[in-house]
Amino acid sequence: MIIKIVLVCLVIYMIANLFLAMRVMMKDDPDGEPMSKYIGRRVLTSVIIVTLILIALATGLISPNPAPY
Structure with missing residues (x-):
C-alpha cells in the first residue's frame, strides 16, 4: 500500500x-528560472516512477492485472 502512495505522490x-514549467514559459523572463530546470525534474521523476514500478513488480509488492481471456 505504501508503494502506491509513493507513486501517487510522485x-x-x-x-x-x-505547471511550474508552463508558468515560466508564459512569463518569458530572460533573467528568471530556466524552464529546463522543471522539465528536467519532470523527466527524472518519470524515470524514478518507472523504476519503482518495475522493482515493485519484480518483488511482488504490486501485481499486474490478469490478462483478459
Whole structure:
C-alpha cells in the first residue's frame, strides 16, 4: 500500500513541475528560472516512477492485472 502512495505522490510532483514549467514559459523572463530546470525534474521523476514500478513488480509488492481471456 505504501508503494502506491509513493507513486501517487510522485505523479502529483511530476504534474506540479509541468505547471511550474508552463508558468515560466508564459512569463518569458530572460533573467528568471530556466524552464529546463522543471522539465528536467519532470523527466527524472518519470524515470524514478518507472523504476519503482518495475522493482515493485519484480518483488511482488504490486501485481499486474490478469490478462483478459
